[in-house]
Amino acid sequence: MPPLLIGRDSIIEDFEEGIDDGPGAPGRLMRVTGARGVGKTVMLTEFGRIARAHRWEVIDETASNGLAQRLLERLSPTKPAVSLSLKPSVSVAGLGGVSLGEASISSQQMPLTLREALGSRLDGLERKHAGLLITIDEAQAADRNDMIAIATAVQHLIREERDMAFVFAGLPTIASKWLNDDVLTFLRRAQAEQLGDVPxxxxxxxxxxxxxxxxxxxxxxxxxxxxxxxxxxxxxxxxxxxxxxxxxxxxxxxxxxxxxxxxxxxxxxxxxxxxxxxxxxxxxxMDGLSPIDKTYLLAMAQDDGPSSTSAVAKRMGKSLNYANIYRTRLIDAQVIRDMGYGKVDFAIPYLRRYLREHAAYIRMRR
Ligand SMILES: Nc1ncnc2c1ncn2[C@@H]1O[C@H](COP(=O)(O)OP(=O)(O)OP(=O)(O)O)[C@@H](O)[C@H]1O
Ligand SMILES: [Mg+2]
Structure with missing residues (x-):
């Protein structure tokens, strides 16, 4: 944690109000997006701190393989999670089964199983007038089945006005990845908090x-x-x-x-x-980008300020339409930003300088 959280008062207020205002408050379902290093993880940590100060329980997870299963195990650490489900099935590779020791929970059962596990944990907490905060970091990297299971379970519990909050954070690409997914419309309703630079x-x-x-x-x-x-x-x-x-x-x-x-x-x-x-x-x-994304950036880095998209296309030896596919991808990923009038500029500080210093290396690895 930084010694001082700068410039984030309003989002912190939104969250804290959500906890204070009770079930149904918008701040209880939130998505936090922003570029790398903008402070998403720090924000989730701060939310956790606030929730604990309200005597809430906090479960923080990072999206990666087996997310739903890990969540389940943390919700019911003592019982084998499989006893919660109706019919444990044997895990068959490739069928989307989540292996849980000998037995497994299929992706069809997972939403219900998670919902039951969350429900019983909330029963206990609500008796003590406490709630439950679940945070998922790096949500852009989650597996679709995991995301569906979690979203479905949380959606039901929020509709039942249980005392919980759910916050997921990730790169701006979650917008195109999850929010356009029909099964995940619930996530679209989350209060959007876009983190940006600090004044x-x-x-x-x-x-x-x-x-x-x-x-x-x-x-x-x-x-x-x-x-x-x-x-x-x-x-x-x-x-x-x-x-x-x-x-x-x-x-x-x-x-x-x-x-x-x-x-x-x-x-x-x-x-x-x-x-x-x-x-x-x-x-x-850079490691997360495709070779052509990188070529686009290297072409931009030849300019000292905003680049003309047609000049970039020319440097790449490609048509404007072709180059624009990469322009759009890089804008979505918040690596570059649209400056209007056919110009783009870098959105990550000092990226131009880095690309110039490392150009040979980036080209070589391609
Ligand atoms: N509001 C803030 N005030 C001061 N420092 C901050 C603030 N937010 C983040 N930082 C600092 O910036 C660094 C990056 O923050 P953080 O790890 O939360 O970014 P992130 O958005 O999660 O990045 P990534 O996408 O790479 O995971 C941290 O070391 C933190 O100290
Ligand atoms: Mg982070």
Whole structure:
């Protein structure tokens, strides 16, 4: 968790109101979307903290293979989950069965089984006037059967006005992946919270205060450099804050009295932060893209500012229609953004610089 959650007051309020207002409140069914590093996981952690402070139970899961089964096991850890279902069937590879030790729960049974497990857990909690929060992170990566099982179960319980909240978070691609799925219309009704960049004034105040609290002054030109370097991107706020602090601290470890961040400290700290940003954000983002997506980005990176889509197509040696397929994909994934008038620009801070520095490597691996 960052030392200070910057610029997220309104979404936190929405969630907290949802808990306070009781079953049926919109904040109890929420989807949180945003680009990599924008703070989705941190938000789920904060929701968990708030829910626990209300004496709620919290189950947090990350979508990956076996999600529904893991959820089931966490809901009924003592009984073998299979006893809850009517007819355990033997798992047959390829038929969508979820293996559970010897027996399995088929994808047809899973929604009902989950619903029963959730229901009985809620019985216990509601007797103590407590509720249940379930959060699913990286929802864009969930298996469709898992998502159907969970959505179906939660939908019934919410309709029955049980004391629960359900929040799922993921990359903006969940919109095209799950919300267009007819079976999952329920998820479309979730309150949408799109996380974006944090205003620089908020970054300014937060950095200043956090440094002050640690006994090192960050002010003047050094503060301005640090604030500007973050571009309001939450992950970069964290990195810049940490690395600038570390450089300044090391240089003045033995100083008595007031310590301050010099412009040199700021410069070095920002450099270190940028290196870490490349490893932690740009690299993994590139790994998730197709070779042609990457070609599109490399073609864009030749410009110093927004790129003309026709110039990009020409550099790729492709027609505008062909290039536009990748333009749309990259916009959906929030890697680039539409600037209007046939222009696009990078949506992830410092991605242009990263692509230029790593262009040869990215091409080679293709
Ligand atoms: N509101 C915020 N204020 C300050 N720092 C934040 C905020 N939100 C996130 N951060 C910092 O940004 C970093 C990335 O946050 P987080 O891991 O939640 O992003 P994410 O959206 O889940 O990314 P990914 O899609 O890669 O999982 C964290 O290290 C956190 O410290
Ligand atoms: Mg995350």
């Amino acid at each position: 620089l004034e908020d970054v300014h105040d937060a950095l200043q205060d956090t440094f002050d609290d640690s006994g090192i002054t960050l002010a003047g030109q050094a503060l301005d450099m640090a604030v500007k370097a973050t571009e309001g991107y939450p992950f970069m706020i964290q990195l810049v804050g940490y690395h600038v602090w570390r450089i300044a601290y090391r240089r003045q470890r033995d100083v008595e009295g007031i310590r301050t961040v010099s412009e040199d400290d700021a410069r070095q700290g920002i450099d270190n932060a940028l290196t870490r940003l490349g490893d932690a954000v740009h690299g993994p983002e």
